[in-house]
Amino acid sequence: MPRFSRLVDAIEPEIAFEVLARARELTAAGKEVIELEIGDSPFPSTAAAKKAGAAAIKRNETRYCPSLGIPELRRAAADYLSESHGLDLRAENIIVGPGAKTFEQMFCEAFIDPGDSVLVFSPHFPTYTANILRRNGRMWFAPLREDRQFRPDPKDVQRFLRDEPRARAIFLNSPHNPTGGVAHAEDLCLIADLVRGLDVMIFSDEPYDQMVWNGPHRSILEHPGMLEQTVAAYTLSKSYSMSGWRIGFAAAEPEVVAALGKLTNTALSCVSPISQWAAVAALREDHEERDKTMLKFRNKVVLLSAALNAIDDVSCSMPGGTFYVFPNVSKICERLDITSHGLAMYLLEAADDKLGVACLGGECFGAAGKGFLRFSCAQDDKLIKRAVEFLPEAFANQPRVEQYLADNPRFRLSTPVRTH
Numbered sequence: 516m517p518r519f520s521r522l523v524d525a526i527e528p529e530i531a532f533e534v535l536a537r538a539r540e541l542t543a544a545g546k547e548v549i550e551l552e553i554g555d556s557p558f559p560s561t562a563a564a565k566k567a568g569a570a571a572i573k574r575n576e577t578r579y580c581p582s583l584g585i586p587e588l589r590r591a592a593a594d595y596l597s598e599s600h601g602l603d604l605r606a607e608n609i610i611v612g613p614g615a616k617t618f619e620q621m622f623c624e625a626f627i628d629p630g631d632s633v634l635v636f637s638p639h640f641p642t643y644t645a646n647i648l649r650r651n652g653r654m655w656f657a658p659l660r661e662d663r664q665f666r667p668d669p670k671d672v673q674r675f676l677r678d679e680p681r682a683r684a685i686f687l688n689s690p691h692n693p694t695g696g697v698a699h700a701e702d703l704c705l706i707a708d709l710v711r712g713l714d715v716m717i718f719s720d721e722p723y724d725q726m727v728w729n730g731p732h733r734s735i736l737e738h739p740g741m742l743e744q745t746v747a748a749y750t751l752s753k754s755y756s757m758s759g760w761r762i763g764f765a766a767a768e769p770e771v772v773a774a775l776g777k778l779t780n781t782a783l784s785c786v787s788p789i790s791q792w793a794a795v796a797a798l799r800e801d802h803e804e805r806d807k808t809m810l811k812f813r814n815k816v817v818l819l820s821a822a823l824n825a826i827d828d829v830s831c832s833m834p835g836g837t838f839y840v841f842p843n844v845s846k847i848c849e850r851l852d853i854t855s856h857g858l859a860m861y862l863l864e865a866a867d868d869k870l871g872v873a874c875l876g877g878e879c880f881g882a883a884g885k886g887f888l889r890f891s892c893a894q895d896d897k898l899i900k901r902a903v904e905f906l907p908e909a910f911a912n913q914p915r916v917e918q919y920l921a922d923n924p925r926f927r928l929s930t931p932v933r934t935h
Contacts, residue, residue, distance in 0.1 A: 526645045530856075530879040538863060538873040548863065549902040551890045552873040554692065554839065556756035558811070560793075561804045564755055567796030571789045580788045582780040583772065584611025584764065588791045591798040592749070592764045600724070602736055607769045610776055611786050611794075613761040615722045615750040619646040621778045622684070622718045622746050625771070627652040631683035634675040636667045638841075638880035638887070640692050640720065655679055658883045661843065664835060665696025669705035676709060684716045687735060690723040693880045693889040694841045695816075695834020700733045707738035719747040722763070725754035725805060727836040728813050736766065743768050746775070753838075754805050755797040762790040812838045815892035815899060822903040823890070826910075838892040841877070845886030849931060851916045854878060855886055857926025865919040866909035872902045 534552045542548050559565075583589065589606040596602045612618055619642055627633060629651035635643055637656045647654055657671035667687060676682050687706070689698035710717065717735060724732045735741050750763035765775065779785070797805075816833070820840045823831040828850070831842035848855050856876025863871040874891075877884025892899065909915075920927050 522649060525648055527641065528645075529641050531875055534859070534863070534873055534875060538871070541863070541871060546871055547869060548871045548873055549894065549898050549905075550873045551892070551894060551899070551902055552859075552875050553893065554753075554891050555758050555893055556753060556808075557893045557895070558756045558808050560757045560760065561755045561797050561801035561808075563800035564751075564757060564760075564793040564797035568760070568789050568793035571792035576788045576792060578788070580785050580791070582783075582785050583776045584609065584786065585788060585791045585795075587795050588764070588798075591795045592766075595798045596736075596749075596766055600732060600734055600737070602734070602766075604766055608742070608766050608772060609764050610767070610772045610779065611762070611764050611791060612748075612779065613763070613783065613786050613790075614752055614758075615720065615748040615763040615765075616642055617783070618746060618748040618763070618765045618775070619643060619718065619720070620649065621775050622716070623647055623650045623652065624778055625746075625774050626684055626716045628683075630681055632675070632679040632681050633683060634672065634685040636671070636686070636688070636691075637882070638693055638877060638884035639686070640688060641880060643686050644881075652683075653681070655682075656881065656883065659691070659694060659696060661832070663696075664832065665691055665694035665841070666698050666702055667706065669702060669709060672706050672709050676713070676715070682713075682715055684718065685710065686718045686720065688720040689733070690726055690834075690836025692723070692837055693839055693875070693877070693884065693887075695832075695837045695839050697727055697835030698733065703733055703735045704738060707735055707741050710744060711738075711740045713744075715744065717741070717745045719745050721747055722750040722753055723837045724749060725809055726812060726838060728816065728833075729835060732836075742766075746771060751794050751797055754809065755794075755801060756808065757790075757793065757797065760787075760790040760793055762786065762794045764794075812892060815894075815896065816840060818896060819890060819892050819899050819903065822900065823906075826903070826907055828910075829906075840890050840892070841887050842890070843886060844888050847910050848886055848928065851910070851913065852928050853916060853920060854926050854928055855884070855888055857920070857923065859888055860923070860926065861916060861919045862906070862909055865915055866912065867905070870905060872905055872909075
């Protein structure tokens, strides 16, 4: 066997895709699985996007294009952010990428040197840590608390800047995956005031910008001076149901965009022009269809969070945004002596021989997620209801849980959960 780098040995993959693979494996073996684990839209890509993508193929838009993105998409993205979020952006503020995730890596490559410290609010999207590790950065975790609706606390930013001699970057994610928390305008204002003028950059991860369920989406880019200290990432995967097109964009000041362009050029060459032309059409023409889809997502979130709250020993706040719910199941975990990720895998693999429910344990999003489960609402309403109806009996079947723990002792609790 070849000797792998220390990075490969240290890096942890996004577990959602591993659970997805296991769910599909069980489905192929004949088990019915209701999949609520993956953050993908169940709806078709929007109409104008599909039409424009097909037209781009017919026009033979199948060759290399500029690494920064085609000019038409850069203009469309700048207009979208200016009109939707009240920002003042131009095409030179935009770089195109294959979704939003790639900008995590580029941000770290552009701004983090070995030994630099990065503030990560946790629970957190799992690839944040992987990309910080790529640069040998140091992670400084701050908890997102249920009693604050999982909003980032500016006091944690203050402590980070005070206590870390090599404080270099902050990762913000609002609306937040996995908790559904949404940063308030005053949270972002206070954070902006703390970092303004410092040699500290912010990665503002905003792929769920159209999924804020009360009030408008707020970005730290709104605040004076923050464009110069922020890379804000967006995607069409969620709002326009275009995950398979692999298309997104980031906003920053032109000098940062140019630096990210060099990284794109040397790593990706460019993003498929077919996807880019589809994105232009989506941003220009598909607002009405997008908004109708967002309403459907909101209704699913309301349905799932209310149904989960009706289960004994489950506490589930209505998320402020995204299409995830993040119920507190710590009482159930302690009663059954099982980790929340173990509980999620039990629901999929062992709670019933014929039916399984796929979700994610909170530990998939860092230690701060223990005692929680994450459910995606990306399913038909009837299947969401059926999945929730399945849970109480599964939680009550202690003999099956004990057998599952005997077969999978790694899921047995080693310390109390204590999130309730």
